[in-house]
Amino acid sequence: MPLAGAGELCIQVSASGVNRPDVLQRAGHYPAPPGASDIPGLEVAGRIVSGDVQAMQAAGLKMGDRVCALVAGGGYAAFCIAPVAQCLPVPRGLSDIEAASLPETFFTVWSNVFDRGRLAAGETLLVQGGTSGIGVTAIQLAKAMGARVIATAGSDAKCDAIRALGADHAINYKTHDFEVEVKRLTDGLGVDVILDMVAGDYVARELNCLAEDGRLVIIAVQGGVKSEINSGLVMRRRLTVTGSTLRVRPLAFKQAIAQNCLARVWPLLEAGRIKPVVHSVFSAADATQPGGSGAAAAHALMESNQHVGKIVLNWGTP
Numbered sequence: 001m002p003l004a005g006a007g008e009l010c011i012q013v014s015a016s017g018v019n020r021p022d023v024l025q026r027a028g029h030y031p032a033p034p035g036a037s038d039i040p041g042l043e044v045a046g047r048i049v050s051g052d053v054q055a056m057q058a059a060g061l062k063m064g065d066r067v068c069a070l071v072a073g074g075g076y077a078a079f080c081i082a083p084v085a086q087c088l089p090v091p092r093g094l095s096d097i098e099a100a101s102l103p104e105t106f107f108t109v110w111s112n113v114f115d116r117g118r119l120a121a122g123e124t125l126l127v128q129g130g131t132s133g134i135g136v137t138a139i140q141l142a143k144a145m146g147a148r149v150i151a152t153a154g155s156d157a158k159c160d161a162i163r164a165l166g167a168d169h170a171i172n173y174k175t176h177d178f179e180v181e182v183k184r185l186t187d188g189l190g191v192d193v194i195l196d197m198v199a200g201d202y203v204a205r206e207l208n209c210l211a212e213d214g215r216l217v218i219i220a221v222q223g224g225v226k227s228e229i230n231s232g233l234v235m236r237r238r239l240t241v242t243g244s245t246l247r248v249r250p251l252a253f254k255q256a257i258a259q260n261c262l263a264r265v266w267p268l269l270e271a272g273r274i275k276p277v278v279h280s281v282f283s284a285a286d287a288t289q290p291g292g293s294g295a296a297a298a299h300a301l302m303e304s305n306q307h308v309g310k311i312v313l314n315w316g317t318p
């Protein structure tokens, strides 16, 4: 049983979200930051069973409350320690399975698309990987905030899913050149913000389809870490290239995102204007699954790239 310290609480977990960084961690490419549990899992939902009562009171939480939390590790477990500042109440009307799918992608999208990328109503966003857990969140949030959204995916079926989520346009990047398509869809003007999870040789092509004062936000390097940049274009069009990783950021930074999500995003979830997109739920303790556990089967599905949205592990109702 893990013990909660000052400013922390212990959650009896009923569901754990599965994210691509967990797959990278399992493969040895994304170690837990110092001080974090080396058990994988970056988000959970469940009930508060113990912890720092004063910190909980200050945050408007109490023992027994249903919460979802962003954690730096330790999420694939029946009990998980989380900083109080990174816990949010389960949005009214949502199950714990749905709530466990929220923190990692909503915190990441808020921080990168709206804080770093400064996406504003009336602007156009290009989301690479539109059916990823991150992508389905970015599409819905950007639409809810009044932006126009274009998203890419690797199959026509995934493009249909992107449009069903409310995106204005979907591009199958395997059959169409996204640079050509973006220019066509924007009358040659380009998009204002790009959320990129590919990098590598995508970066040069992405700079070509950014509008004046456009912002490229890189959150993953599935296509490689090395990219070529046309510096002349950056100057002429006054472009910004930025990026970030959430896991290693300090508590105060994550607390600020949590407060923004509570104030700006939770009401949209509770009103049904944004919906969690859960593709599959695996029983966490199911040893009959291929690989010997629900987590192994969940990772196998993620690595097959067949999913649209989130994959969740179910620990049963606490």
Ligand SMILES: NC(=O)c1ccc[n+]([C@@H]2O[C@H](COP(=O)([O-])OP(=O)(O)OC[C@H]3O[C@@H](n4cnc5c(N)ncnc54)[C@H](OP(=O)(O)O)[C@@H]3O)[C@@H](O)[C@H]2O)c1
Binding pocket: 018, 019, 020, 021, 104, 108, 128, 129, 130, 131, 132, 133, 134, 135, 152, 153, 154, 155, 158, 173, 197, 198, 218, 219, 220, 221, 222, 223, 244, 245, 246, 247, 302, 305, 309
């Ligand atoms: N920086 C951060 O703070 C942070 C936080 C969380 C996640 N991430 C990163 O964000 C990415 C998404 O995470 P997730 O958990 O949502 O993963 P996920 O659901 O497994 O999504 C990965 C996606 O990448 C897409 N993809 C792969 N190659 C592509 C290409 N060449 N062009 C366009 N799309 C491509 C795949 O779509 P297709 O099948 O359509 O190709 C798939 O939808 C991961 O790389 C993850 O490491 C970063």
